[in-house]
Amino acid sequence: MSQTDAEPVRPARVRDDRVLRITRIVALLLLPFLIVAVILLSVFPDRTGELFAWPIAPPLSAYLLASAYVGGIWVFARIVRTRRWHRVVVAYPPVIVFTSALLVATLLHLDRFSQNVSFYTWFVLYLTTPFLTAWVWWLQRGRDDGEPESSDARVPIVVRGIMVVVGLASLMTGAVLFLVPNIVIPLWAWDVTPLTARVLGAVLSLPGVVSLWFLRDTRWSSFRIVFQAQIVSLIAIGCSLFAGRDALHWDRPATPGFLALVGIAFVGYVALYVGMEVLRRRDAASEP
Structure with missing residues (x-):
């Protein structure tokens, strides 16, 4: 076979675990919008119809959405600074699912939104962010070499199994809120509309998708x-x-149940984080 007949050689993917410049730029571009959203939702919850994309009542729903954005600020700020891709790759699937769900919720409830600058900003952001983050994730594909860091630990299989179950429960709850909000509204811990129910469902998808990543990675x-x-x-x-x-309805069983789940999640996440940090440092200290 002549050289001209041979198939072209494709360049091998570079598994240098590097965060690309475009990834940092996209994260940096998204940060100001998250910060402004947290300020508007947390400081001015009674003026969301005027200052935010749509009127949110009671303020508790605005606070909950702001809480999700606070976590987003933490993640994207770290993406700007971190050097290794595998440290942040877990964030991208949940962000893609979350932003896609909010895009769908927006299209389903356009009549509920305010015709102001905040809404048009919201609409453009959620019209582009799912595809932008998916594009960045695609560009970074193959960069992770799959190797643990010098100071690292493997998550025990029992812990991974528990987290997968927790993730599935969170995703199922979020899916019910998103797909059949009218069934959930009379039972929910506080008053929500179909739009805010779907937004809360999207929020619950974030920890759900993160937990499912334990099926793929143990580092x-x-x-x-x-x-x-x-x-x-x-x-x-x-x-x-x-x-x-x-705003909480204490006569509804969902109220103490929701509060208990938040408390259990906080204690469990902190315990897991502290335990894995102890294990990581112990393993690092035992290496020659």
């Missing part, structure tokens, strides 16, 4: 940053529930 270094963000979000959720406690 603790792959989850440290995302778990930091989730713990920060859970702290923000706790503050939100306290600030918006007057």
